[in-house]
Amino acid sequence: MGFVVAIDGPAGSGKGTITKLIAEKRNLVSIDTGAMYRCVALDCLNKGIKPNDIEGIKAILENINIELTKENGEQKVFLNGEDVSREIREPRVNEAVSPFSAIKEVRDIITPMQRKMAEKQDIIMEGRDIGTVVFPNADVKIFLDVSLEESARRRYKQNLENGIETTYENELEKLKQRNKYDSERDIVPFVKAEDAILVDSTNMSIDEVVETILKIIDEKLK
Numbered sequence: 094m095g096f097v098v099a100i101d102g103p104a105g106s107g108k109g110t111i112t113k114l115i116a117e118k119r120n121l122v123s124i125d126t127g128a129m130y131r132c133v134a135l136d137c138l139n140k141g142i143k144p145n146d147i148e149g150i151k152a153i154l155e156n157i158n159i160e161l162t163k164e165n166g167e168q169k170v171f172l173n174g175e176d177v178s179r180e181i182r183e184p185r186v187n188e189a190v191s192p193f194s195a196i197k198e199v200r201d202i203i204t205p206m207q208r209k210m211a212e213k214q215d216i217i218m219e220g221r222d223i224g225t226v227v228f229p230n231a232d233v234k235i236f237l238d239v240s241l242e243e244s245a246r247r248r249y250k251q252n253l254e255n256g257i258e259t260t261y262e263n264e265l266e267k268l269k270q271r272n273k274y275d276s277e278r279d280i281v282p283f284v285k286a287e288d289a290i291l292v293d294s295t296n297m298s299i300d301e302v303v304e305t306i307l308k309i310i311d312e313k314l315k
């Protein structure tokens with residue numbers, strides 16, 4: 094087993110950006126587990142399979158191949174050999190992913206894939222259940238929190254920058270629903286691990302969050 098840093102947090106906490114920056118600074122392989130659930134959702138959407146069609150989902154899972162790679166410094170996501178890095182961030186996937194990630198059969202396939210990734214390399218993995226389920230014995234566990242209002246502001250700004258038309262209120266409502274769904278689902282509900290260190294990013298810059306987490310990691314690496 095390599096060194097494992099687990100970063101869990103709600104949508105919009107900035108964990109994607111922060112994980113990538115920390116990975117570069119400490120030479121860790123960064124793994125975005127949300128991307129894996131997004132791949133399952135995308136595959137199902139493309140094949141017209143609904144979250145209540147468990148047999149259809151099982152068939153998808155039997156043949157699914159998800160690869161997370163880095164090309165020219167950029168993270169890429171491949172689903173069954175196809176580059177879906179952009180597609181998995183589309184609003185239709187944002188809106189569809191939560192119910193698929195709440196299916197036991199899906200998590201039973203994805204979780205072992207994630208554990209395997211730490212066998213031969215040092216990693217920083219971000220998601221919702223990394224410190225609680227995937228790596229309960231992670232070397233470092235961070236719970237990166239943010240207020241709902243601040244995460245909606247960040248999402249709104251991000252969408253504008255990417256040319257996606259939206260309103261602050263729309264983003265706030267969508268995040269509220271997604272976080273509620275993820276926290277209240279029966280299967281592995283999204284909660285903070287008791288021993289995770291809480292970092293609240295609401296009033297912090299990206300650099301401040303990175304510095305704070307690096308200090309915690311370096312303490313462990315000593």
Ligand code: DC
Nearest residue numbers: 126127128130190191194220221222
């Ligand atoms: O972090 P994200 O928005 O890309 O996550 C997409 C969905 O997958 C979200 O609904 C939560 C879920 N998820 C999960 O259940 N467990 C993880 N480890 C990561 C994401």
